[in-house]
Amino acid sequence: MSKRAYNFNAGPAALPLEVLERAQAEFVDYQGTGMSIMEMSHRGAVYEGVHNEASSRLLNLLGNPEGYKVLFLQGGASTQFAMAPMNFLTEGKTAGYVKSGSWASKAIKEAKLIGNTFIAASSEENKYMSMPDVSNLVLPENTAYLHLTSNETIEGTQFHEFPDTGNIPLIADMSSDILCRPFDLTKFGLVYAGAQKNLGPSGVTVVLAREELLQNSPSHIPTVLRYDTHAENNSLYNTPPSFAIYMVNQVLKWIEEQGSLDGIEKKNREKANLLYNAIDESSGFFRGCVDATSRSTMNVTFRLGSEELEKQFIKESEKEGFVGLKGHRSVGGLRASIYNAVPYESIKALVDFMSQFQKSHG
Incomplete structure (x- = not known):
């Protein structure tokens, strides 16, 4: 290839050339196994090593905060729009949402199907051309969580600071700006991100969460939509998108190399x-x-x-x-x-x- 395109796609998006070349070199024969990573059992030691390495590498980039776990799920952020309220918006609770644009609005729409919600802050009046002010939010005592979208891909807005929600879990969709900068994971109860913008190819969704939030999901939820199912099984309850996770690990290595x-x-x-x-x-x-x-x-x-x-x-x-x-x-x-x-x-x-x-x- 003599020239690569100037790729400004919103997602799936550009991947580091170095990562693509390394994956190309290992595509047919991963580290002398005689197989591609895509051909291996997800229960085998070789793949599980890659899986665990990606998880530990991600937490290491964020300072290894105590009590957090990484999940590799499927269905993109769109599934997380429903999965978060299904697991956390229990009877007697209400969920707060920051309405900042197109993706935040989609998350709100899904949550309303599950339970009671309220808009904690909004920039709808100026057509989402700025992020809402979240510096002095007052949240009801029965708030299950506060949800925000850290970066609105369509409008082109981004939160540069995050609110302190105290004992109320802060949940963030960081699909389009995760790992673009350092951030304090301990301010969040749960962060999720589709990989196809900053983490790797489409097909895997990364969830970072406090371990206590990943326990005791409501029993009426379908098994595959329970966070505790995936936490207890190291994201191996069902067949994971193994090649996408391998690519995430390669991208995380590349981020380390960039400082x-x-x-x-x-x-x-x-x-x-x-x-x-x-x-x-x-x-x-x-x-x-x-x-x-x-x-x-x-x-x-x-x-x-x-x-x-x-x-x-x-x-x-x-x-x-x-x-x-x-x-x-x-x-x-x-x-x-x-x-x-x-x-x-x-x-x-x-x-x-x-x-x-x-x-x-x-």
Whole structure:
């Protein structure tokens, strides 16, 4: 391959080239076993070693907080939208939700099917162009948990600080920004993330949770939807997505090589600053969509003066090897998803293309 695409897809998204090359080298014969990792029994020692290594490596990146466990599940964040309230929103309790955009709204919709919910904070009034203020939340005593979405992929907003919820568990959907920066896992009761943006390929969902929350799920829940089922069986109750978990382990190794989360955050800020500066310094030709205080370092959303001009931008960018710059169909516009694995060089190429496009169409 002479040239890789400039991949700005929102998910499944770019993976580190080094990880893809290592996986390629081991694809047919994993460490002399004569088999691909995809061909092995998930009950065998070789696969279980990879499985456990991925779990311990993830916790190590987050400082090895005591009392937390990693689960590797399936069904994406969409299944977690239902699984969390099924396990925690018990009779007599109510669940608080921060309504910050498209994905938070989907989580709320699922929770309402399970039990009582309330909106603890919302930015719906300004069309989700900023994150809600969660600095002084007052939660009822019978609150089962508070749920938030750390990064709204579609709108391009991100929480830069998280609330202190005291004894009430804080649950977060971190699908689109997990491991983009250090964060204090001990502030959370449970964090979940679909792997297909920052962790690996699609097919596996990572859950990090306090062990006490993973015990004694309500008995009426189907077995495979109980957190305690998966906790008690080391995520091996049913056949796991073994190749996806192998890839997660490889991505976690790569993050370590980048200087762990401090190194990753530095690189992500450099990439985001480069792109946001190009937008802000374009004299209004390009316009950022969201409030500057809520800008995401993962999903940069912006507009041009007309939809026709945006269509032209997409058309010309695709000819130059740029992929995934069209905004989500629900909001339109343009979006560059610049996850951990998207190299600085791709953002530099995009900025150069934007400059040339402005000269041609400004």
